[in-house]
Amino acid sequence: MVENVKIPYGISNFKALREEKYLYIDKTKYIETIENLNSKYVFFIRPRRFGKSLFLSTLENYYDINTDSIFRDLFGDLYIGKNETKLKNSYLILKLNFSGLNTDTKEKLERSFRLSLVDAAKIFLSKYESVIKDASKIESEMKSTTDLRNLLALLLNAVRKVDKKIFLIVDEYDHFANDIIAMGDSTFYKDVIRATGFVRDFYEAVKIGTETVIDRIFITGISPVMLDDLTSGFNMASNLTLDINLNEMLGFTEKEVKDIVANCNLEKLMKSSNVNIEETELMHELKKNYNGYLFNKKAKHRIYNPDMILYFFNQWEKSDEYPEKLIDDNVKTDYGRLNRLMINDENRLKLEEIIKNEGIVSNIVTRFSFDNMNDEDNFVSLLFYMGLLTIDYQERTRLKLKTPNYVINTIFWEYFDKKLRKEHNIIIKTEPVRLAIEKMAYDGEVEPYINYISQNVLKPLSNRDMIKIDEKHIKITLFTYLSASNAYRPTSEREIENGYIDIYLEKDPRIPDVKYEWLLELKYLKKSEEKQIEKAKIEGLKQLRRYANSSEFQGKKNLKKALIIFSGKSDYVIVEE
Known part of the structure; x- marks a missing residue:
């Protein structure tokens, strides 16, 4: 690395990042953008591990009255240091984080929610003891109250007495709610979020606080589900998740x-x-x-x-x-939650469709409640907010959504593998698969891999399952087990000047001695359609030759081409060019 430049992997503390001279990609212009918005109360969703906590820490350090003396050190060479806003260093920062709460029971969740709020209040009082009078007395009074409204009121009244304003920052606002949703316990969810639930009470108290000392709010999470259920109690926040001006605020261009x-x-x-x-x-x-x-x-x-x-x-x-x-x-652990969302057959079938097609046409719903979370558009929208799908393009009145990248594809393939193993008692041994892939990579032989998948994945399927099998299903099955080796970086439906390739096996730069790359064209015929094999051969070879003649593959050494025609459960024909 260049001297004194350190990669800030896993660091979400802005002050530490700047003081310890880690590399920082300047996102501070968005502080100005947000401050100039019409709404003071912002709600913003992004996938897990997308820079939300670091951005909240940046806001905290920019607006905190306590960082005024080190402002130049933290922000001097950044955009916002050269374009200061009128509200810099003008707030007391109350920062809440609702991750890691105990969701075993309603009582345990309420207790851990309250303790989280009390801990944040203690940090707040300690941090601003030079500003807030009788901080120790207030802390003592907080210990004697179990009511969340009263607890927050004690804190807000103390701030009101010293004529200061609060910037409320809430990270992981929905973390505990997502855990409850994954459990599928609607009664538990409704008891804590809706009607007289303590979470609703808290946000109603926050809303009341905006009439006095809470001047600004910034809330982040990964899902809009809870926002909808809090609407009547907390209906003044602007959801800026899909705002075009904030598309690049988190993540890297x-x-x-x-x-x-x-x-x-x-x-x-x-x-x-x-x-x-x-x-x-x-x-x-x-x-x-x-x-x-x-x-x-x-x-x-x-x-x-x-x-x-x-x-x-x-x-x-x-x-x-x-x-x-x-x-x-x-x-990978975060996205492991995908399995926990498959709480009904409709979701499972919809996800299988998404995996096979590497996307879906849908609408993105900006808010939906727990009760209708499993409606098609709502479920697809949840995958979008989680980062498992993203916008591809507008298709008439709806959006074409797709998997964003290869890493997300591997997560889907892993899910598909587990599904096959569980539902069909399929046993796949990694070593034979790896050796078969190496035959492709080093010896230019595709048949061992196709044979293994045919005999060990397709053949065990029931006749009833085979009714649902099509070319896309075969393709995603082949993709799923290619990840057993690092030899290739497989891509599907890759667009080239002469069409879309079914499968392109591009060698992985981590394994530079891989000798052969592959273009594969797939055809699938039901057993009753076997007479059409010759016709499928002619059509498939024509497509394969057209793809191979694309400029992208000109000059590529050791590029092999194969047409693979599957017929019924386990029969296949391979034609190499």
Whole structure:
């Protein structure tokens, strides 16, 4: 790495990041943007690990009266340091984080919610003891009240007496609600969120607080579900999640990723890790793996997942090797929640359709309640907010949504694999799959892999299951098990000048000695359609030749081409070119 430049992977404390001289991608112009909005109360959703906590920490340090003396150190060379707003360093910051609450029972959740609020209040009183009179007395009074309204009122009254204003920041506002939703316990959810629920009481108290000392609010989470259920008690926040002006506020644009690459002394990294990769090739890899997010259909720039980008460079720098693992295990754990959302057959079927088609046409719903969360548009919208789908383009009156990148595809394939194993008692052994893929990569033989999938995945399916099988199902099955080896980076429906390739197996830069790449064209015929095999051959080979003649593949050495025609459960024909 360039001297004194450190990759801030996992760091969400803005002050520490700046003081310890970590690399910082300047997002502070959005402080000005948000301050100039008509609404003082902002609600903003982004997927997990997308930079929300760091941005909240940036807001905290910018508006906190206590950071006035170090403002130049923190912000002097940033956009907002050169374009100060009138509200800088003018608030007491009350920061809440509702992650990690105990959701075992309603009583345990209410207790941990209250303790979380009390802890935040103690930090607040300690932080501003030079401003707030009788801070210790107020803290003592808080211990004797169990009512959330009274607890918040004690704090707000203390601030009102000293004629100050509060900027309320709420991180992970929906974390506990998502846990309850994943459990499918509607009674539990309604008891705490709706009617006389304590969460509703809290937000009603916040709303009342805006009439006196709470001047600004910024709330983040990953889902709008709870927002809808709080509407009557907390109906003044503006949902800016899909605002075109904030599309690039979190995450990295391509230009920002190039800035990171420029700071990471690519030549030195390659030399230390014995990897020969040009910057253009590296950008191609990063784009394919981590880019793709779009949060407004008219936005110009797609966004890279910031956690994944920083993870990649942190791993490279730390190990002096091109990263072996492309996906942060923490991200994989977060997206593991996908399994917990499959609480009915409609969701499972819809997700299978999305995986097979790598997308879906739908509407993005800006708010929906727990009661109708499983309606088609609402479920698809939830996948969008989680970062598992993103906007592709407008299709008539609806949006075409797609999987954003290769990493998300691998998460879907992993889900599909678990589904096959569980529902059909399919046993897949990793070693035979890996060896079959290596036959493709090093010996130019595709048949061992096709045979293994045919005999071990397709053949065990029941006749009833085979009724639902089509070409797309076959394709996603082949994709799912290609991830057993690092030899290839498979892509589906890749657009080239002569059409869309069914499967392109591009060698992975982590395994530079892979000899063969593959273009695969798939056809599927039901057993009753076997007589059409010759016709399918003619059509498939014509397509395959057309794809191979595209300029993208001209000059590629050792590019192999194969037409694979599946027939019924386990029969297949392979024609190589």
